[in-house]
Amino acid sequence: MGRERLLILDGNSLMNRAFYALPPLTNSEGLHTNALYGFTNMLLKMKEEIVPDYIVCTFDRKAPTFRHEEYKDYKAGRKKMPDELSEQFPVLKDILNLLAIDIFEIDGFEADDLIGTLAKFAEKKEIEVYIVTGDRDALQLASDNIKVVINKKGMTEKEIYDKERMTQEFGVTPTQFIDVKGLMGDSSDNIPGVPGIGEKTAFKLIKEYGSIENVLLNIDNISGNKIKENLREYSEQAIFSKKLATIITEVPIEIDLDSIKSKENFDKAALRQLFYKLEFRTLLDKLTIDAEDKSISNSEEKEKAKYIEIRSLDGLKTFCEDIKTEIYLIYNVINANVFSKCEFEKLYINSNGKNYSLNMQDIFIENKDKAVEIIKGIFENENILKIGHDFKLAYLILAKYGINIKGVKFDTKIAAYLIDSSKSDYDLVDLIVKYLHFEVSGEEEQIEIEKIDCMPNLYKALKEKIEEFNMEELLYEVELPLTKAIAYMEVEGFKVDKDKLNELGEKFKIEIDRTQNEIYDLSGENFNISSPKQLGKVLFEKLDLPVIKKTKTGYSTNAEVLEELIDKHQIIEKIIYYRQLTKLYSTYIEGLKAVIDVDGKIHSSFNQTVTTTGRLSSTEPNLQNIPIKYELGREIRKVFVPNNEECIILSADYSQIELRVLAHIASDENLIDAFVNHSDIHTKTAAEVFKVPIEEVTKLMRSRAKAVNFGIVYGIGEFSLAKDLKITKKEAKEYIEAYFDRYPMVKKYMEDIVKEAEKNTFVTTILNRRRYIPEINASNKILKALGVRLAMNTPIQGSAADIIKKAMVNVHKVLKEQKLKSTLILQVHDELILNVYKDEQVQVEEIVKREMEQVFNLLVPLEVDINIGNTWYEAK
Helix, strand or coil: CCCCEEEEEEHHHHHHHHHHHCCCCECCCCCECHHHHHHHHHHHHHHHHHCCCEEEEECCCCCCCHHHHHCCCCCCCCCCCCHHHHCCHHHHHHHHHHCCCEEECCCCCCHHHHHHHHHHHHHHCCCEEEEEECCHHHHHHCCCCEEEEEEECCCCEEEEECHHHHHHHHCCCHHHHHHHHHHHCECCCCECCCCCCCHHHHHHHHHHHCCHHHHHHCHHHCCCHHHHHHHHHCHHHHHHHHHHHCCCCCCCCCCCCCCCECCCCCCHHHHHHHHHHHCCHHHHCCCCCCCCCCCCCCCCCCCCCCCEEECCHHHHHHHHHHCCCEEEEEEEEECCCCCCCCEEEEEEEEECCEEEEEEHHHHHHHHHHHHHHHHHHHHCCCCCEEEECCHHHHHHHHHHCCCCCCCEEEEHHHHHHHHCCCCCCCCHHHHHHHHHCCCCCCCHHHHHHHHHHHHHHHHHHHHHHHHHCCCHHHHHHHHHHHHHHHHHHHHHCEEECHHHHHHHHHHHHHHHHHHHHHHHHHHCCCCCCCCHHHHHHHHHHHCCCCCCCEECCEECCCHHHHHHCCCCCHHHHHHHHHHHHHHHHHHHHHHHHHHECCCCEECCEEECCCCCCCCCEEECCCCCCCCCCCHHHHHHHHHEECCCCCEEEEEEEECCHHHHHHHHHHCCHHHHHHHHCCCCHHHHHHHHHHCCCHHHCCHHHHHHHHHHHHHHHCCCCHHHHHHHHCCCHHHHHHHHHHHHHHCHHHHHHHHHHHHHHHHHCEEECCCCCEEECHHHHCCCHHHHHHHHHHHHHHHHHHHHHHHHHHHHHHHHHHHHHCCCCCEEEEEECCEEEEEEEHHHHHHHHHHHHHHHHCCCCCCCCCCEEEEEECCHHHHC
């Protein structure tokens, strides 16, 4: 049988290394977790590799040690531990306790001293010792039986040193390593050493003379007058530095081998719960599960969910007749990205505790019309309440069958997004893991059954969170009905005039060629303008423009660089224009052609769970971000036309909604007064900031005031404002100060919201939409500044999103209630686009204006501008 092994973990050192090695990570509650993840991952790997019989973890304490008492400057000047790291230590100790790993820490001694004492104690007991640390100080403890494992390159690589390797690699023994440190000192611990002696010289001297004492006895034989002089002058300091660097191996602590014995019967259930909370999903697999441990909620422990498969029309009919009250629903679809081809493949339904798998493709082959008629009885029955995951696609597909879903009670995807909007995806399996602490596994069909089987419990968990966060109004009155509204927008689609699109494409080609030739003329040669390498050579070598930034592959020619060069040569403006044209051509000329469906329309997909601010986004294609800086960009809107000659396009646009929200949230009387009296807010702000009568405000003054108004909304600083307006930082500072003098409650709001965010790590909108901002408490200044800007802007932009979403819900609802043919077809930030039948125009304008302006009772009026036209371009 082999020798027993002791694993000693240097808690502070390893946490520090993990914190700086891994990118910032936080869980949904805003707790920083990167050091915890790195440490725990390393620990589980070391347990697997070393298979220790005993494990301990040591920590420093805040109390001064004997070294501080002997040398008051010991470790002086060390930066305070970042809050993002310090908040992780209590959780680490929870993890260690749940793993049944003993913690050693004691006032008056450092973790190194405890490590040394434990290591030497074990060595005497003929136990093999592994010390895992990120600190080279521990190398002095290496011996034949004590191995020091140094973590390198973050937490992924390590070097293992015993006495033999130490001697081979460094040319000194582990004990002599203390002498090396005594001579060279240690800036991190503020150990002085001998001035002028660095690592190389220290190693050379100790290799030659064996110890600091021998070095001091042989000063006359050492070459270099300055080194000799310093050794004589600082001889006592060298001896003292050696003492400070020496790890104590006789700390008065009791060591009970039985108590530190590695235990496999640790509290796995509680540890898994903690890992779920920390969102350490990849580490869950590393926890070995005893077959007899029934306390653990794991897919292997739980009996597989049973289900009834329905593949025939008769089976469907019998099933639907049995459904009376509430159903849980998920589904698989085919051709999800093509509106005309998108169909259900399977429906999975949980009803009265039973799971059903409905193979819709098989049933449809038998008799599609009859199948649609049968399922209509369920989906249009509002007394049968429906709880599902991602209802939008269900609305869309069933609408194609002529079915209008009623009785939707809850959408787990939407609820999860509201609870934490920072995620990139809200996959049902991930939500089950996160909220139910259950891992779904099995074959493809079984996974779907396990998912639907979990839906009742997931619904309860998410519903409780929604109530805890006071989001009931936001979910039930805005987001849930909005899902239906945007689904019907997708169903309706936006008609495209293909002939106009082709004409515009030719126009683009001509303009691209013309601009390309102008660039060639200005540069004196033909080259690939789209090649950063070739463009860089032309700009910075041939035209000799100042180099702004370099990359690994050469000169940077990104947008930021070109903006800085814009006044240096007229070619720059042409290149920026060329890039915009080619991007517009590929994305919106060729791109639109590829997504026109068989009905001649584009059915863009509206995403409700993507942005952290609450705004809708649009994909396939993105119709919200068509660049309109250049006329050709604006002309793309000309290809979007009404459904037929009986219709027109109506655009309804909120006027300065974010500034109105700011006035409401900040309760600033001067800002409120400007909107109540229907003043031109930018002209009024210019008059206030520049202290001139309104009639004397110039175009330039108004333009700058507009930049300040919108800049304030986005938490802009003087540096960014100066850059945007091309003015000095001093002028920008004066503008901002003048703005806050005139609107003092805006300033107070900005200060208060930042404090609130620092305290809670999140901010909310007028409907309690929540956004977590972990950056707000970052020690890194750049991250902190980002957090401050997000805290200032999110309640404004998020509240504006609340407003327009609620307006969309109301407009859609009234149009349906009044049985009008006109429909919503697009939303672009603060603007709604409708396809309106001419004979309904007056009625629709009244509905849209009323529902948009009266949607919320703010301290300032909401104003909507309505325009109509035969194309989107004309309406806008």
